[in-house]
Amino acid sequence: MAPILTADNGNGPVDLGPVLSIFDPVHIGLDEYGHAKRVPLIYRNMLIGGEPGSGKSGLLNAVVAHAALSLDCRLVLFDGKRVELGQWRRCADAFVGPSLDQALLVLRKLQMMMDARYDYLEECERRKTIPEDVFRAYLVALDELAYYTATIGKKTDRDEFSMLLRDLVARGRAVGIIVIAATQRPSSDIIPTSLRDLFAWRYAGRCTNDSSSDIVLGHGWAQKGWSANTISPNNPGAGLLISESGSPELIKVAYLDDRTCAAIAAYAADLRAVVRDNMPTGKPVLVAA
Amino acid sequence: MASQKLFGTTPVGAVAVVEPPVSQWYARRARVAFICVSLAAWAVTAVVLSAFVMPLLAVALGLAAGLLLGLVTALVVRVWPVLRALWWWSLEITVVAAVVAGVSLAARVLPSWLLVGVVIVLVAVLVLVGPVRRFLSAWSWCVVDRHRLRLYFAGLARSSGGGRSGLLPLMLWARPTPAGERVWLWLRPGLDLTDLDGKAGRIAVTCWAKQVRVVPASERHAALIRVDIGRRDSLAGRIDSPLALLIPALRNTNTNADVPVSAAVPRIGLNLADMPDPPAPEPRNGRR
Ligand SMILES: Nc1ncnc2c1ncn2[C@@H]1O[C@H](COP(=O)(O)OP(=O)(O)O)[C@@H](O)[C@H]1O
Ligand SMILES: [Mg+2]
Numbered sequence: 001m002a003p004i005l006t007a008d009n010g011n012g013p014v015d016l017g018p019v020l021s022i023f024d025p026v027h028i029g030l031d032e033y034g035h036a037k038r039v040p041l042i043y044r045n046m047l048i049g050g051e052p053g054s055g056k057s058g059l060l061n062a063v064v065a066h067a068a069l070s071l072d073c074r075l076v077l078f079d080g081k082r083v084e085l086g087q088w089r090r091c092a093d094a095f096v097g098p099s100l101d102q103a104l105l106v107l108r109k110l111q112m113m114m115d116a117r118y119d120y121l122e123e124c125e126r127r128k129t130i131p132e133d134v135f136r137a138y139l140v141a142l143d144e145l146a147y148y149t150a151t152i153g154k155k156t157d158r159d160e161f162s163m164l165l166r167d168l169v170a171r172g173r174a175v176g177i178i179v180i181a182a183t184q185r186p187s188s189d190i191i192p193t194s195l196r197d198l199f200a201w202r203y204a205g206r207c208t209n210d211s212s213s214d215i216v217l218g219h220g221w222a223q224k225g226w227s228a229n230t231i232s233p234n235n236p237g238a239g240l241l242i243s244e245s246g247s248p249e250l251i252k253v254a255y256l257d258d259r260t261c262a263a264i265a266a267y268a269a270d271l272r273a274v275v276r277d278n279m280p281t282g283k284p285v286l287v288a289a
Numbered sequence: 290m291a292s293q294k295l296f297g298t299t300p301v302g303a304v305a306v307v308e309p310p311v312s313q314w315y316a317r318r319a320r321v322a323f324i325c326v327s328l329a330a331w332a333v334t335a336v337v338l339s340a341f342v343m344p345l346l347a348v349a350l351g352l353a354a355g356l357l358l359g360l361v362t363a364l365v366v367r368v369w370p371v372l373r374a375l376w377w378w379s380l381e382i383t384v385v386a387a388v389v390a391g392v393s394l395a396a397r398v399l400p401s402w403l404l405v406g407v408v409i410v411l412v413a414v415l416v417l418v419g420p421v422r423r424f425l426s427a428w429s430w431c432v433v434d435r436h437r438l439r440l441y442f443a444g445l446a447r448s449s450g451g452g453r454s455g456l457l458p459l460m461l462w463a464r465p466t467p468a469g470e471r472v473w474l475w476l477r478p479g480l481d482l483t484d485l486d487g488k489a490g491r492i493a494v495t496c497w498a499k500q501v502r503v504v505p506a507s508e509r510h511a512a513l514i515r516v517d518i519g520r521r522d523s524l525a526g527r528i529d530s531p532l533a534l535l536i537p538a539l540r541n542t543n544t545n546a547d548v549p550v551s552a553a554v555p556r557i558g559l560n561l562a563d564m565p566d567p568p569a570p571e572p573r574n575g576r577r
Contacts, residue, residue, distance in 0.1 A: 033471070034523050223487070225490075
């Protein structure tokens with residue numbers, strides 16, 4: 001849906017200008033040569049790896065901040081630690097803390113929604129969602145993925161979680177479901193290799209060794225000189241970013257400190273609260289508080 | 290030794306001339322070139338001239354022209370290493386020549402005390418003014434990189450048994466980046482990107498850099514590659530998000546907010562000493 005706010009002054013709607021859109025590339029920081037790094041996220045997924053304190057949650061927050069300010073995107077947040085994404089709770093459609101049952105519930109609902117969307121697209125004879133669509137994109141952000149897939153709950157539940165997530169990652173792209181998952185070392189005991197290899201964007205913050213770096217980026221990059229092990233431990237937020245095609249790039253994530261994050265989240269929540277769907281025209285409108 | 294090579298105007302090609310195998314190789318090339326070019330030019334000139342003058346005269350004239358052309362070609366081939374070295378160092382030679390010419394020209398029109406003053410002021414500006422100094426040093430590194438990369442590839446060609454330096458990549462263009470420099474190269478037959486896999490460290494050592502990345506630079510030509518040379522960590526500082534500029538509350542940053550605190554949640558249980566002892570876990574059946 002076009003992210004245009006309109007207000008009614010009696011003589012018909014007045015466009016208030018664009019806000020951000022999830023269909024825009026997301027600014028995540030600077031590349032090695034000092035140029036801004038923007039990554040298109042729609043129709044793609046992102047995997048974030050790296051040792052503790054390497055800035056994974058920082059990148060996740062940068063992406064979620066963009067999505068929160070994009071009125072054509074809804075948020076579903078999973079955070080085993082609760083505080084990393086907790087500031088965005090008011091902007092989110094669903095916020096899952098450290099509870100596997102709740103996580104499974106939300107994922108099942110997302111899966112049902114995805115199927116319904118495919119029914120709709122099939123009916124319209126379309127193959128993917130577009131910016132002016134009747135439904136919004138969803139950003140599904142998961143921090144500390146290993147908590148849900150390998151730590152809490154029963155094995156059967158954890159396996160179901162992996163399976164549902166895999167389905168979302170594999171099939172969600174075309175209906176606007178973007179999955180961004182952060183975990184420390186996405187080895188096969190944390191997430192199935194078949195799931196790991198579905199992520200288009202991969203970001204490796206500092207890793208303790210070359211093999212950990214290869215697990216995130218894909219096999220063989222360390223041998224070609226691209227190892228996240230070479231990143232200084234004193235430089236959190238620096239990491240290697242790689243997309244489906246092309247070679248890795250060293251980037252530094254733009255950091256949102258707590259105050260900035262809180263201010264953006266509050267603004268986004270207010271914006272979302274006053275903007276209601278106006279289904280007949282297909283545009284969000286501002287309603288009086 | 291390195292600085293002599295770098296800053297002296299003695300061309301590196303001088304090495305090639307005194308290196309016996311290379312020199313002999315060029316001598317042989319020169320002889321072959323002389324024979325081929327002479328014969329070809331003779332034939333072509335004779336045929337063309339025979340349309341205008343007597344055949345015998347045409348043959349004689351063609352022979353003279355062929356000999357002349359062959360001689361010139363052979364000479365160029367023979368001194369090719371020197372010409373090439375002059376071309377490699379042409380920028381430095383031009384700069385030195387321009388400086389010397391400028392100073393000597395100024396010496397004619399200015400009194401000597403003024404000349405010394407002008408030179409001192411110019412040098413001071415170049416060295417002391419930050420932006421000028423950074424601009425100069427950034428572009429000087431680009432020049433240095435081209436020489437160092439050439440040195441590296443010459444070594445690579447020699448170690449791969451070729452012995453001749455004809456397969457050096459062409460250095461296309463170099464420009465500074467916030468982290469170092471970026472150089473584009475055009476590889477010649479006999480070398481490709483995979484030959485440079487794992488050699489980045491050596492290239493970095495050769496270029497006196499911290500690290501080097503070699504990546505393809507073109508979708509269409511495998512021969513076009515890009516060498517990114519890193520000398521500084523341009524990513525060390527903190528980078529602010531442009532999103533903050535969109536938020537009215539954050540645009541005036543003079544408010545020095547302190548750590549957010551919660552008034553609603555009582556501050557109890559935030560220290561280990563506040564915590565009650567949890568009940569001891571029940572011993573499991575069947576084990577010990
Ligand atoms: N992009 C960044 N720039 C500067 N500092 C950062 C950046 N990202 C993280 N940090 C610092 O590193 C600390 C840990 O980052 P965090 O994102 O929580 O790591 P992780 O989630 O990988 O454990 C943060 O508290 C912050 O101080
Ligand atoms: Mg974290």
